[in-house]
Amino acid sequence: MGRWSRQLLTLPPTIYLLIFFAIPTVIMLFASFRFPGDYGGLAPWYSIEDGSYAFDLTWENWQRLFESTIYLELFVKSLGYAVITTAICLLLGYPLALMVSRSEKKRRDLLLLLIILPFWSNFLVRIYAWMIIFSPTGALTMAVNSLLDLFGIAPVSLMYSPTAVIVCMVYVHLPFMVLPLYANLEKHDPALLDAASDLGASGWQRFWRVTWPLSLPGVYAGSILVFIPVLGMFAIPDLLGGTNAIMIGNVIKQQFIESRDWPFGSVLSIMLTIATIALVWLGTRSGHRVKHG
Amino acid sequence: MLEIRGISKKFGDFEALKGVDLHIGAGEFFTLLGPSGCGKTTLLRMIAGFEAPDSGEILLEGKDMVGTPPEQRPVHTVFQNYALFPHMTVAQNIAFPLQMARVQADEIDARVQQALDNVHLPDKAGAYPAALSGGQRQRIAIARALVKRPRLLLLDEPLSALDAKMREQMQIELINLQKEVGITFIYVTHDQGEALALSHRIAVMNQGKIAQLDQPAQLYNHPNSRFVADFIGQCNLLEATVTDSDRHHADLELHHIGPVRVSLAPAVTVTKGQRCLLTLRPEKIRIARNLHALVDETHFCGKIHDTLYLGDVTVYKVELAQGILLEALLANSGNHASERFAVGDSVEVAWNSSAGHLIAEP
C-alpha cells in the first residue's frame, strides 16, 4: 500500500476524533479562560475601548479550582464511587458472564437477550423505577425497616443515600461489564481447562491459573466501560442521592444550568477529562504489564 | 497395568462404546486405531477421567478409577491441539503439573530443564507457545505431560496437525522417547500407517467395539474381518466358497475367477461349502506378461484396467473377470523397466498359497 492510500485510510477516524473530541476540548479550554455572561453563557472575550482592542480573559476560574480542597475532595469522592461501582459490577458480572459462556448454545442467546433487555427502556424511566423501589413507603424500605426493628435498630431511609446511588449505578452499568467479559470468556478453548485438570489442577486452581489470567483483557475492557461513565455520572446521584451523594458530574451540571457559570463548568469538565484519560492510561499500562509477565 | 472391562457409553440414543474390554501391559506402546467417530477419543477421555462410563470398570494397577476426577489420576494426556496455556511461557507450562503437585521450586526448575532436554528444546524455556512451530508445540505438550512421570500417557491424534515430513520425524522421536522413559503409552490415531509404525499392539475399533487386537504384523497379515483387512493397508478382497479343506490348507472356488489353494493360519478353520473372503495384499502378487508359475503358486490371466504411477511403486488394477479387479504393486526399482504395462495389456498374475489370508465370513 502506498503512503497516500495508507493516510487516506486513517482519514475518517482522524476527522471523527477532530470533530467530536479535539474541537470541543479546545472550545472548552478557551471557555475556561473567559468570564461568565450576565444571564448565563459566556461574556465576549474582547472589548473595544477607545478604539483599541482589549482581551477579556482571566485565570480566575482556574484559581478558584485550587483555592479550596472542596473540588479535589469531590473528585476523590467521585473516584471512590466509580471504583466501588466498577468493583461490584465485576464481582456480579464475572460469574454471570462465566455462567452464560458455559451454558448451552441454545440458552446462551436467550440469556444474552435478558442481559441487554433493560436497554430497551429509557434510562430515566429505569432510574424512576428505582425511586419507587427505594421510596420510604416502598415495599423494600418497609421490609428492611421491619427487619431492623426486630433487632431494635432505628429505621433507615434508603432513598437519597450513597447506597441507593451505587445500587442504581451498578444496575445500569452491569451489562457494560458482562458483555465484554462474555465476549472474552466465550472464546476460551475448553481443552485448556481439560488440560489443567488432567495435569492436577483443582477447580479453584483451574480458575485462578487459567480462566482468570486469560480473561484479563475482558475484565479490563468491561471495567473501563463501567468506570468512565460512572465517574462523570450526574443523573443517578441527582435523582437518587439528593444532597447526600454528590458527584463531580452533579457539580458540573450545576455550573452550566443552575449557577450559569459556564467558564468554571468548563474548568471542572476539563479536569474530569484529564483525570479520566490519566486513569485509563495508568490502567492500560498495568494491564499491559500483567499480560506480558 | 490398565484393565478395561465391559465399558459402555451412550450419548443420548447414540451408543459411542458398546462393551469394550482391554488389557494393557506396563511399558507398552498401545494404539487405538479406527475411523473417525468410532469412539477412540471417548474411550481415551474415560481413561483420563473426563467422561464416566455408563457401565464397566477401569482398573489402573488394580484400583478402580471410575469416580476419581482427572486431577487425581496418575494419567496425563497430550491433547490433539496441544492445549498449551497461551499466557504462560514454555517453562511455566511444563512447571504447571509440578506446581499443582507442590514440588519445591528449585526442584521444579531442574525438572523443567531436564524435560526440555528430553524433547531437544533446551533453549525454548522463555518462549510463549504462540512463538513456536507446530512440531515444537507438540514436543512441549509431550514434555509437559511427562514431567510428573505419570503411570500412563494418553495421546489423542498428537501428530495429525503436522505436515508429512514432520510427522515421520516425530514418530521416530516418540518411539525413542517411549523406550527411554518406559512409561505406558496409549496412542489414538485414525492413520493405520502411523499405528503400524509406532505400536507394540493395536486395537482396531469400529462403531464403538474392538474389531481386532493384535501386533502390527499380525493385524496386517491376518486380519479377522473384512473391516480390518480393508482399513489396514490396501487389500484385495475376493469372495470364495470352500470346496475342500484340511487342517493346513483349503481349496477354494473364487467366484467368477476359478479354483485356488491357500494355506490356513492356525486360528482359521473352515468347512466345506462355507462362503469366505480371500484377502490378498497387492505387494504379494506377482505380475508379468508371461509368468512361469512356481510351485505352490496359483496364476490367472487378466487385462490391465488402470495404472497408477506413485513414484516408488506403480499400482496396476488387473481385471480377472467381468467387474472383478485385482490390485498388484510393482516396485519401480529399475529392474522392471521392461515390464511396464499399459491399459488393455494382457498380463498374468500369480501368488503363493501362503500369501492369501482367509476370513470366514458369516
Ligand SMILES: Nc1ncnc2c1ncn2[C@@H]1O[C@H](COP(=O)(O)OP(=O)(O)O)[C@@H](O)[C@H]1O
Ligand atoms: N459429548 C458428546 N455428546 C454427544 N455425542 C458425542 C459426545 N462425544 C462424542 N460423541 C459422539 O460419539 C462418537 C464417537 O466420538 P469420538 O470418541 O470423538 O470418536 P473418534 O475419536 O473415534 O473420532 C461420535 O459420533 C461423536 O459424535
Ligand SMILES: [Mg+2]
Ligand atoms: Mg477423536
